Amino acid sequence: MRQGVVMPSHLDTERDTSPVALFTPESPFLETAQLSQGEEHGEHPIADRFWETESPFLHDIHALEVSSPLASEFSELLTELYDETFNETVRDMAAEAATLHAQQLTGEFEDRDAATARAERLMAEHFGPLAQMAEQMFEQFAQTFARYDPQSLTEAEIDRLAEQFQPPVGQLSPIFEEFLGKLFKKATGVLKGAVNLVKKGVAAVGKLGLGPFLKKLKGLVWPLLKRVIQFALNKLPASVRPLAQKLASKLLGTQAEAEAGEAAGGVLPATATGEHVQFEFDVQAVQLLFAADEAEMEQFAAESAAAPQQYVDVAGDMDRARQQLTTELSALQQGQSAGPAIQNFLPAALVALQPIAKIAITIIGRPKVVNFLGDLLAKLIQRYVGAEGAKLLSRAVADVGLGLVGLEVPGQSPQRLGYDALAATLENTVTNLVNQPEYVFENETLLEAATLQAFEAAVQGNFPSQLLKPQLQNGEPSSFVLMPRNQRRKYYKKNYPVREVEIVPAVAKEVKTFGQCTLEQFFRDQLLLPDNTTVKAKLHIYEAICGTWLGYISQMETNVGGLGGYSRQAYYQFHPLTPEAAVALKVPGLGMEVPPEYLAGREALAVGQRVYYLELPGQTRGVGSASYVRLEIDLRKGEIRLYIYLSEKRSQEIAQQLRTSGAVAGALQTIAEIVGAFVNTVRRGSVGRAVRVIRETLEPEQLTLPTAAAVIQGARSAAGAVAGAVRSAVNSATNAVTSVAATVAGNVAGAALPAAGGAKAGVGSAIGQAALEWLINKILDWANQALGRWLVDNKDLFIRHASDPSKRGVTIIITFNPSQDLLRRVLLATVFPATLAVPPGRVELVAGPR
C-alpha cells in the first residue's frame, strides 16, 4: 500500500542505530511545497467509521424484577431530585466565574501550584457570597423544620413553610440567584423525600427529627460549590471513587463497583458537561436519609466530606505540553531534528490524556516507544523544522486569508503560525493514536502504520491544504489555526478562510443540527426568520481540541457578529459539521464524523469534532428553544409519558390558527412534523436524553462517581442508570458480548439503530432497536389519534397557555398506562401485538418546556 516505505523490523533504544533512520516514511505533503489549487477531494480517513449506541431495552426478564424496597426508594428519590436544568445553571455559573476572572486566571505563573492556588482562592472569593446565602437558606430550613414532626408533615405544608426561604431577589448576580433557586428546589425535594420515607418507616429522620438532617445537608453546600469551582477551572475528578460505599453495600449487598467508562466510538471527549456536580450532591444528600441512626448519618456525612478531592486538568496539561513543544520547535535550526522535542512532548501529552483516554501507563513509561514515535514523526515534519520551514508554513496559512483578518498578533514572530500548526499536528497525531489497542504499541510495524495513519489525518486537519498532496486536499485551500491568537492558552481551532454561504430552504430542510432540529427549524423557530428564507451568511468553522466547550468559542470569537458571549443563547447557534452538513454547505471534506451521542446536544464535544456558526448580517438575537419530543418509559410506575414541546413560534402559530379558524388540522400537521424529526433523530442514534427509561432497581453506577472520561461525557446521573444493567442483560440474553458499546450516559438510554453502512451492533441491540421503533411508532400512533379530539376540546386551554407571558412555548404531556406485563413483554421484544391500542390515560398541557 505504501510503496517505497521500508518497515523497521524492530524497535531499538539506540537512536543512532535505529532502523528508523534508514528509511524515509511516506509523507502526506507535496514533494515541492508550492501552493496548489488541487480540486480532488481526499477521502475522509474516518468516513467508514460507524458508531453504535446501546439499546435502552431490557432483554433479561430478571432485570425487570424489582429490587429491594429500600434500594427502590433510593433510586426513586434520586430520580426525582435530578434536574436537567441544574446542569445548565452549573455550566453558566462556571462560565461566568471563569470569564469574570479570565485575566487573573490566565496570568502567567512560573509555579503551576502557585497559579492553581491563586485561581482557587479567586474562585473561592467569587463563590463566597453564594455559599453564605445557600448555607443560610439551609440553616433556616433546619431551624424551621426542626419544630415539626415529619410524620405529620404533608408535601403541601412543606411547600408552604419553605416558601418563606425562597432566595431573595436582587442581592446576588442573576446566575447566583438562579442557582439558589435550583438549590431551594432540591432542598424541598429532599425534604419531601425525607417525610415520605419517615412515613414508610425507612428513614432514621423519623426518630432524629428533620433539624439534624438538614444541618448535615447544609454541610454539603460548600463541597458542591467546590466542585463548581473545579469545573470552572476546567478540572475533573481524578479517578473512580465510591460516593456512598457503605450505603451501597447495605442496599445492594455488595461493594459498589464502578464500571469503567470508555471513550465513545474511539474519540476523546473535549470537556466535561458539569453533570457530576449535581450527581454527587444528590447521592450524598439522599444517602443521609438512609442512615439507620444518628451515628450512621454522621458517618455518611463524614464520608461525603472526606471524599478525596483529586482533580485533573486534562486540557491545561495538554496546553502546557503543546506550548513547551512549540517553544522547543521554534528553537530548532534548519536541519536539526525535532526528535528530542517530540520525545519530550509525547510523555507529557500522554500523561495529560490518560484520565480520558485509558492509555496503559506502561506504554508511557517505555522510552523505546517514545523514541520510536519521536524519530518517526520528526522525519515526517523535517521539512518544516527551522525558521525557513516555519516561515513557509506560516505564509501558506496566511495565504488562505489570515493576514486579512488581523490574526498576526503584534509581538509574535511571523513563524508563529507555522510552529503552532506543527505543534497542533503532532498533538492531533497523539490524540488520534491514543485509542489504539495496547497491542499496537507492542508491535513496531503496527505502531508505524497506525502512526502514519494518525499523522496523515492530523496533517489534513492542521496544515494549509495547499501544502498537501492533491489526494489529501479538501476543496479550496484552507487551514485550521489554534485560537485565540492573542492568548498563550488555546481553546479551539478555527478554519480559514471564512466563507460566504447561501442556504436555500430545501437544503436547510435536509441538514440536521444538534438534537432533533434541522437547519430549517433552527432558522424559523430559533432565529425567528420568516418561513422559506434563503439564508446568506458567513460560514465560520471550528474544531474542538482538548478543553473546548462551545461557550468558550462563543465567548472568544469577539469579532464575529452574534458571538462574543458564553451564554446559551450564543453557543446554541453552533451546528455540527458532519460530512452531510459539509457537503450541503459546499465545504466537502471538512465535515467530521462523530459518535451520535455527540450530536444529541451542545454540551459535550469530541476532540476533533467540527462545528460551524452562520453569521447572518444584522442577525444578533440569541436563540430561543427548539421544539422537541421526549419519551419517558417509567418501569416503576408502568407508565409511558410522551412530552411534545412546541416552541414559542410554533405554539403561537397554532394558537392563532385556533383563534381564527378553529381548525386543528394545522396544529396536528405541526405536531406531526416535530414528531417526525424525533423519529429521524432516533434513527440517527443521537436521541440523547430524549428517550429515558426509569428503572425500578438501583444500580452500582448510581452510587459511584464514574471515571473522568465518563464525567466528561456526562455523568451517569442519579435518575436510574440503566446502561450497565441493559448491557449485562443484553449480553447474557444474546451472548453478543463484543459489540455493544458501553457509552450511554446515565439514565439516558440512547436509542440504537445500526448506522447505515454496515454497523455490527449486537443481536441484542438489534432486537432492542426493533422493539424501540415498534414502541415509538405505536406510541406516536396512539398519541396522534388522541390528540385530534383533545385539541378540538381544549382550544381555549391551548390559547391560554400559549399566551402565558412568563413562559415560552407549551408542552403537551400524554401519559399511557399499559399493563406492566404488556410493557415488559414489549420491552423484551417477545411480543408485538399488531392490533394493540392503548388509549392515553391523560393528556395535559403546560406552559413552557418540561
Add this chain to the structure above:
Amino acid sequence: MDRDLDVLRRQVSRQVVHWLTAADALSNLEQMASAGAWSQLERYLGVAVRQSLAEAVEQLRREGAVLRARLRACSSAADLRSVQRAVMAFRERYLQTETLVDFYGRAVNSRTSPEQGTILRACDLMATRSMDAVLAPLGVAAPRVLSYFERGLGASILKAGLRLWDGGTLSPAAAIKITFHNRMRPTALIHETGHQVAHLLDWNTELASTLELGLRDIPVDLQKTWSSWASEIAADCFAFVHTGFGSVSALSDVVGGESVFRFIPGDPHPIAYLRVLLGVEMCVRFFGAGPWDELGKTWRETYDVGEAAPGVRPIVTDSLPLLPRIVDLCLRTRQRAFRGRALSDLVDPARVKPEALSALERTVGTSLFVSPPWILGECLRLLALHSLRFAVDPEHGVEVLRDQRAWMMQLGSDKLAA
C-alpha cells in the same frame, strides 16, 4: 545661521508633536464613548463602527508618520518651512477625522444606560426591518443602522456608504438621529430609513421624474416645485406604507406651527401644510374614511391658507386638488427602482390599515405584545398600532407610550428569543 535653524526646527517640531499626539489620542475609542455605551451596541455594529473609525485614525497616523519622517530629514530652513505647511494640512486632516470620530462617539455615547441601549437596539432593528422589506425582494442588502438620541425637533440620517468628513472613510452604518421627544413614537425612524432606501435604489431621481411627468398638465413652476420635494416625499411614503396613519399624525406634531407655510426654494422639504395633507390623502386613498379626516379638517382649520405669504399661497391652493394624483404617482406608480413594481406592491399599506391592525390584535391576542416571534416578526406593525392608538386616543397616551416602551424593551433585549 545654525542657531536660527535650530529655533525653527524646535518650533516646527513642537507643532508636529502636538498634532501627532492628538492623532494618537483619537485612536483610543473608549475616550470618545464610554465602554458601557460601546457594549450597548449590537456586537456586529460595534465591530463595524470601531473598525471604520480605527481605519480612519490609522490613516491619519500614517500621514503623521510621514510628516515626522519629513521633519527628521529636514536639513534646511526651506525644508522646515515646507514641513510647517504640511503641518497645517495635517491639522485640517486631523480636524476632519476628529469630526468623524466625535460624531460616532457621540452617537454611541447616547446609549448612556442599559435601558437607552435597549430602546436604541430596538430602533436599530426596526429600521433594518423596514429597509429589508423593500430591499430584500430586490436582492439588495440593507446597511447596518446606528440610531442615537439627540435633542431637537426633527430626526435625521447620515446615510451608510457616504464618504465622510475626512474625505476617505465611508460611513459604516446609517446613523439615524431620533429626537428625545419622539423616543417612544419613533415613526420618524422609518422616514429616515426611507431616505436610505431611496438613496440605495436611486429612487429620488426617478420619483422626481415621475412627478414631473405625472403632473405635466400643471404649470411648470408647480411641477418643478413638487419634483424638487421628491426625496422628502419618498421618505414620507416609506414611513406611511410601514406605519400608516401613525406616521402622518407624528409628522403633524413636529412640523405644525408658525412655519407651516414656509417655502424655501431648493429645500427638499415640502411646505409643511401640504406635506401633512399629503399624508392625510395617503390614508384616504388607501384606507378610506377614518380618524385622519379629523386631522385633515383640524389642520386646515388651524392654519389659514390666507396667512401664507403671497408668493406661497398659490402654490398651496393650486396643489391641494393635486394631492390624490400625487399620492398615486408616489405609491401606485411602477418604478424602475423597484424592478417595475410600485412601492405599495412591495409593502402593502393595507397591512397597517386600522382594521388590519385591530384584526392582528384580535387574532393574536395578548401574545402580540409579549411573545418574541410576534414582537420580532411584527415590530413595524406594532409601531403602527401604537402610533395609531396614540393618535386616536391621546387621553390614554401615557398608557399607550408605556405599552410601547414595554414591547420595545423586549425587542431590544438580547434575550428576546430566550
